[in-house]
Amino acid sequence: MLSLSGGQARSFSTGTAALGSxxxxxxxxxxxxxxxxxxxxxxxxxxxxxxxxxxxxxxxxxxxxxxxxxxxxxxxxxxxxxxxxxxxxxxxxxxxxxxxxxxxxxxxxxxxxxxxxxxxxxxxxxxxxxxxxxxxxxxxYHPIQILADFLTLQEHYGSLHGLTVSWIGDGNNVLHSFMMTAAKLGVHLKIATPKGYEPEKSVIQEAQRLSEKYGTQLVLTTDPMEAAHDSNVLVTDTWVSMGQEEEKKKRLADFDGYQITMQTGSVAKPDWTFLHCLPRKTEEVDDQVFYSSRSLVFPEAENRxxxxxxxxxxxxxxxxxxxxxxxx
The missing domain is CATH 3.40.50.1370 (Aspartate/ornithine carbamoyltransferase)
Incomplete structure (x- = not known):
């Protein structure tokens, strides 16, 4: 586990006039x-x-x-x-x-x-x-997806500031966009990826800078349960993106143990929820989580x-x- 920065998210007061400008x-x-x-x-x-x-x-x-x-x-x-x-x-x-x-x-x-x-x-x-x-x-990057994700979380929790989002999966374009956004909204980010599937180093460096600036926590680990611990939101995405079909067999083996289940959620906060940008495969998240009341997947899809x-x-x-x- 590598904890790049930590501490309580600092409150940056933003009024209507500031946003309007x-x-x-x-x-x-x-x-x-x-x-x-x-x-x-x-x-x-x-x-x-x-x-x-x-x-x-x-x-x-x-x-x-x-x-x-x-x-x-x-x-x-x-x-x-x-x-x-x-x-x-x-x-x-x-x-x-x-x-x-x-x-x-x-x-x-x-x-x-x-x-x-x-x-x-x-x-x-x-x-x-x-x-x-x-x-x-x-x-x-996939920035329009992240806008939908954070609007969904704001609607569900009533506020974004101080939430902890845990990404469990591939270090891909969706994760990169989370890393460029979370700290700016006062959101802590925990990331679990298998070895060799980490996010880009330049993105990690920028995310570290943002976490230090906004006082949020950024954690990188290879342990999904460690990432899920005390989290509000569990997030994953496809393990085999477009253009990676020939790597499927190896990728599925490398991501063994990364499927999000109710057991994963057992170490998260009592109010934990689940996001997935779709399309979803069962190896990434089981039906019990995906179709549960904790899943915000379909409101998330609407908010796109x-x-x-x-x-x-x-x-x-x-x-x-x-x-x-x-x-x-």
Whole structure:
């Protein structure tokens, strides 16, 4: 076990005025590493506001009327595509779905020229590829997933500050995004990965810096039970990502003992919950946990839509939430 930093999460007071002054319009969204605490909180606040106004109040909000977005996907997708398409359309905009086969990205013309042309036709491209502008997913980061995860936890616990999230699984792009975000929200992070599957060293170094700045705990270990101990939230993801299919047999052997079960949760806090970004395999988490009342997986999946909507509204407009600021 390597405890990189520790201590009580320091309370950083953020008022409505401070979040309201966070400027997001026109920004690119590649990684949450580029966004400060107030900016991430504003994205979550806008997302919660849109969800409340549209889902609860049944309001019609054509905030993106007359705008369009190019959705360029090099990797297949279910939740990212559906949440972006339906969300953008619900706000009055027009989503354009394109695969690399549709536009032969980087073949007939350079990726830079394609991006410049697309920007003339749309409000901005949302790309699920390797050099994105709005990052729907890349090999290094998956930032839109983390917005959905933290909105889900804020809704469930009423506040994020002081929570402990335990990641048990692969040191992948989703984990990297957790590491770039948790400390900024006052969240402690424990990470259990098998040897050889640790997160990138540069990401560890940045996460250590953030934990020291915000007074949160960052722990890296190879023991899933150690990571789960006294945790509020247990999180995992696929052990075999797209493009790693040939490694499946070895990976399943290397991750033996990492399946999240009720036994894993027995050492967590009494109010522990479970997250998984989907699609899920039973070797990662058993049915007893996945379909239990502790599982927030399906609210998490729904919040992919509301957070991508909050992100697009924030990057394309000067929208200010109407509901009171949510508690962080």
């Amino acid at each position: 966070a400027k997001l319009k026109g920004r690119s969204f590649l990684t949450l590493k580029d966004f400060g605490s107030d900016e991430i909180k504003k994205l979550l606040w806008v997302s919660a506001d849109l969800k409340h106004r549209i889902k609860q109040n049944n309001e019609h909000l054509p905030l993106l009327q007359g705008k369009s977005i190019a959705m360029i996907f090099e990797k297949r997708s279910t939740r990212t595509r559906m949440s972006t398409e339906t969300g953008f359309a619900l706000l009055g905009g027009h989503p354009c779905f394109l695969t690399s086969q549709d536009i032969h990205l980087g073949v007939n013309e350079s990726s830079t020229d394609t991006a410049n042309v697309q920007s003339q036709h749309t409000g901005g491209p949302c790309e699920r590829r390797f050099s994105p502008i709005i990052n729907g997913l890349s090999d290094m 839509k509301w957070t991508i909507m909050g992100l697009m509204v924030s990057l394309l407009t000067d929208y200010t939430p109407k509901m009171p600021m949510i508690k962080f």
